[in-house]
Amino acid sequence: MEDKNLHISLKCLFCGCDLKGDSKKEVQSGDMLKCQECGENNDYDSVVAVAIEEGNASIADYANQEIEKMLKGIFK
Numbered sequence: 001m002e003d004k005n006l007h008i009s010l011k012c013l014f015c016g017c018d019l020k021g022d023s024k025k026e027v028q029s030g031d032m033l034k035c036q037e038c039g040e041n042n043d044y045d046s047v048v049a050v051a052i053e054e055g056n057a058s059i060a061d062y063a064n065q066e067i068e069k070m071l072k073g074i075f076k
Contacts, residue, residue, distance in 0.1 A: 006062075
């Protein structure tokens with residue numbers, strides 16, 4: 001199995017666009033992140049929870065694909 005890098009960006013809960021902001025500003029639990037596209041405020045904790053779920057789903061999908069590849073080689 002090869003090493004794979006996974007990039008998950010924080011997305012607006014309302015419009016789905018990537019959230020962008022000042023990279024020098026530190027955000028923490030309870031902060032509100034304003035979407036530059038739609039102007040809605042996003043709860044930081046909710047945005048992070050969605051990103052974690054997306055990452056977990058991507059990792060599970062990748063692992064399943066790799067397991068299928070390995071099993072195909074065994075049963076030839």
